[in-house]
Amino acid sequence: SVEALLRWNSKDGIILPNEFIPILEETNLIIELGYHIFEQAIDQIKIWQKMGFTVEIAINLSPIQLDDANFLKNFFALINRSNVDKNLIEIEITESTLIRHLDKLTKLNEYGLKIFIDDFGTGYSSLSYLKEVPISGIKIDKAFIKEMFEKKNFEILKTIINLSKALNLKVIAEGVETKAQLNALKSLNCDEVQGFLIAKPALAKDIEHLFRGPFLIGK
DSSP states (O other): OEEOOOOEEETTEEEOHHHHHHHHHHTTHHHHHHHHHHHHHHHHHHHHHHTTOOOOEEEEOOHHHHHSTTHHHHHHHHHHHHTOOGGGEEEEEOHHHHHHTHHHHHHHHHHTOEEEEEEETSSOOOGGGGGGSOOSEEEEOHHHHHTTTSHHHHHHHHHHHHHHHHTTOEEEEOOOOSHHHHHHHHHTTOOEEOSTTTOOOOOGGGSHHHHHSOOOTTO
16 A cells, blocks of 8 residues: 655755645645545556556545535545545544544545544544544554664553554554564564655655565665
């Protein structure tokens, strides 16, 4: 699977999301841009399918998009028009968004979309709420991975993974940059990893060779 990342390619170079997403959210421009991102992701899924590749795409969903009263209606209409396989779309939301928009996220889940909690561990929620929410998995924040070999962090990481597995949730670790981290996560039965060790952000056309394999970690 891959994640759709938003970048602003300005005349002064690449501008990262943390610099412009807050402005888009404050002005509600993220709502229309969000639909465009979903359309682009769906188109890419279909392009890859024609090439013989079945690839899941994870797309971040802003709480501002969910604030829009027409979001669910418009979003479902977009997917229905596209005839895309809903199993290939993953929605990523933050812990705070999950709590704030539980009803709408439940409807997304009932519609057949997989929902993942992004940057898990950076919010203020209790682990116990995981059994109550309509999600398919979690993505552990890179801050835990960066310091995972510190005793307390390792124990927290192990607890998060064990609890998630007990609840039949997929566990993805973000920010994996070394083989030592990868091997340790394997030993903890983490399902998937994401990070520079696997691949750096790139254009869709530049990662298609990874789907053909064989794929060597760190190469």
